[in-house]
Amino acid sequence: MYYLCNENFEHKLKKFDIQKIRADFPILKREVNGKPLVYLDNGATTQKPKTVIDAITNYYSDMNSNVHRGVHYLSQISTDAFEVTRRKVQEFINAREDAEVIITKGTTDSINLVAACYGKAFIHAGDEIIISAMEHHSNIVPWQMLCEEKGAVLRVIPMNNYGELDMDAYKSLLSEKTKLVSVTYVSNSLGTINPVKEIIKLAHAKNVPVLLDAAQAVQHIAIDVQDLDVDFLAFSGHKMYAPTGVGVLYGKRELLDSMPPYQGGGDMIKDVTFEKTTYNELPFKFEAGTPNIEAGICLAVAIDYINDLGIENIRAYEDELLDYATSKIKEIAGVKIIGEAAKKSSVLSFVVDGVHPYDIGVILDKLGIAVRTGHHCAQPVMDLFNISGTVRASLAVYNTKEDIDNFIAGLTRALKMLL
Template identity: 85%
Template sequence: MEKIDIQKVRADFPLLRREVNGKPLVYLDNGATTQKPKVVIDAITNYYSDMNSNVHRGVHYLSQISTDAFEVTRRKVQEFINAKEDFEVIITKGTTDSINLVATCYGKAFIHEGEEIIISAMEHHSNIVPWQMLCEEKGAVLRVIPMNAKGELDMGAYANLLSAKTKLVSVTYVSNALGTINPIKEIIDLAHAINVPVLVDAAQGIQHLAIDVQKLDVDFLAFSGHKMYAPTGVGVLYGKKDLLNAMPPYQGGGDMIKEVTFEKTTYNELPFKFEAGTPNIEAGICLSAAIDYINELGIDNIKAYEDELLAYATNKIIEIPGVQLIGEAAQKSSVLSFVVDGVHPYDIGVILDKLGIAVRTGHHCAQPVMDQFGIPGTVRASLAVYNTKEDIDNFIAGLNRAVNMLV
C-alpha cells in the first residue's frame, strides 16, 4: 500500500484553488458530488474538440472513434468492478436511473401482488420511492430492515424478514446520511440462501471501497459517475446476464431494437437492450478517465487515507461542546453527520459558507433516517481523497466559531 501524495493530488483539481467569500475553499460536500481532476476536464474538452459524434450508428470516422471510446469505458467499468462480461455493464444516467430501471423492468417481470421487497431504514430516497411506486402498482409489500441508535442495521431482524414472499432485497452499501458501511456480503448471502436477488446502491461506496461484484455475488449494482470524479449525467447498472436477459426493456427507441415493423419489434441484445436513445456520450467517455485516475492512486490507498482523515476529524469534532454525531457505526466511510444542541443545521451551514467551507445541511434525501433520530436534519461533512488535515482544522475552527455565535 502506498501513501497518497496529497499535494500532488490537490494540484490535479483546479477548482480547489479558488476562493469563496474571500476565503480559501474547503470543500466538504463530496457526498453530493466530487470535484473533477484536470485529466477528466481535459477529456471533456478533447471529446468536443476532436471526436464529437453520435455513437453506435455511424459508419464515418468520427462516429467510429466516439463509439470505440464509449465502449472502452464499458470495459474499464467491467474491470473496475470485476464483472464477468462487459455486456453486464449498462450505461445509465446515474444511480437513480439505474435503480428505477430495475424497479421498472425486474418489477414488471417478477413482482406480483402480495409479494415483498426488502429495503433498509437508512436508504436514500432513490432507493425507497421507486420500490414504493412498484408496490403500489403491483399490490406488493415493502419491508424495512431496522437500524440501531448507532446507525447499524439489525441483521437479526433482516434474517427474520426474509421469507418465501421475498422477491428482491435492495440496500445501500454506504449510507449517504450516516457513513455506515453495511455488511453487504452477509446481506447477499442470507438472501441467496432462499434464492432472492440483491441490488446494491453503491453511489456512496464506489469511490471509497474496492468492489468486486463476482466476489460479492451481487445481482445488481448501481452507481453514479459524478460521485467518483467523473461528470454528471452518467452512471452504471451492473446486472447478472441471466437476470438482464429475462427482464423487458426499460425504454423504447433507437439502439435498443433489432428489427422494427408496425406489426412487431424485436429487441437488441445486451447491453443495448437497456440503452435506448443517444446517451450522454461525453460523460460516458470521460468516466473512463475518472476510473483511470482512481486506479492510478489505488482504491485501497484512497480508503486508507480517507480512513485516517475521518478518524482525525471525528476526534476533533467530539471535543466541541453541544455537538452530537449522528451515525457512530463501527464500520464507517468518509462522512461526519452531526447536530448542535439548540441550533438548526441550516444556520451552521450558512456561517460555514461565509468562511469558505462547503458542507451539506438538511435530510440528505434520507428523511426516514432523520425521523428515526427525531431531528429535522444534520450538518454533513463528507470527505474525498483531495481533502487534508488542514481542511479539517479549518472546518473545526469554523464550526467552533458558528457554535459560539449561535448557542
C-alpha cells in the same frame, strides 16, 4: 480502519502525494467569499481532476459525433471511446463480461430501471421487497411506486442508535414472499458500511436477488461483484470524479436477459416493423436513445485516475481523515454525531443542541467551507433519530487535515455566534 503508521501502508503511499493530488483539481485553487475553498460536500458530488476536464474539451473539440450509428470516422472513434468505458467499468468492478454493464444517467436511473423491468417481470400482488431504514430516497420511492402498482409489500430492515442494521430482524424478514432485497452499501447520511456480503448470502439462501446502491461506496471501497455475488449494482459517475449525467447498472446476464427493456427507441432494437419489434442484445437492450456521450467517455478517465492512486490507498487515507475529524469534533461541547457505526466511510454527520443545521451551514459558507445540511434525501433516517436534519461533512481523496482543522475552527466560530 487503516492507519498511516502502518509500515506496509507507508510503503504503498510513497507515490501518494496529497499536494500533487490537490493540484490535479483546479477548483480547489479558488476562493469563496474571500476565503480559500474547503470543500467537504463530496457525498453530494466530487470535484473533477484536470484529466477529466480536459477529456470533456477533447471530446467536443476532436471527436463529437453520435455513437453506435455511423460508418464515418468521428462516429467510429466516439463509439470506440464510449465502449472503452464499458470495459473499464467491467474491470473496475470485476464483472464477468462487459455486456453486464449498462450505461445509465446515474444511480437513481439504474435503480428505477430495475424497479421497472425486474418489477414488471417478477413482482406480483402479495410479494415482498426488502429495503433498509437508512436508504436514500432513490432506493425507497421506486419500490414504493412498484408496490403500489403491483399490490406488493415493502419491508424495512430496522437499525440501532449507532446507525447499524439489525441483522437478526433482516433474517426474520426474509421469507418465501421476498422477491428482491435492495440496500445501500454505504449510507449517504450516516457513513455506515453495511455488511453487504452477509446480506447477499442470506438472501441467496432464499433464492432472492439483491441490488446494492453503491453510490457512496464505489469511490471509497474496492468492489468485486463476483466475490460479493451481487445480482445488481448501481452507482453514479459524478460521485467518483466523473461528470454528472452518467452512471452504471451492473446486472448478472441471466437476470438482464430475463427482463423486458426499460425504454423504447433507437439502439435498443434489432428490427422494427409496425407489427413487431425485436429487441437488441445486451447491453444495448437497456440503452435506448443517445446517451450522455462525453460523460460516458470521461467516466473511463475518472476510473483511470482512481486506479492510478489505488482504491485501497484512497480508502486508507480517507479513513485516517475520518478518524481525525471525528476525534476533533468530539472535543466541541454540544455536538452530537449522528451515525456512530463501527464501520464507516468518509461521512461525518452531526447536530448541535439548540442550533438549526442550516444556520451552521450558512456561516460555514461565509468562511469558504462547503458542507451539506438538511435530511440528505434520507428523511426516514432523520425521523428515526427524531431530528429535522444534520450538518454533513463528507470527505474525498483531495481533502487534508488542514481542511478539517479549518472546518473545526469555522464550526467553533459559528457556534459562538449561534449559542
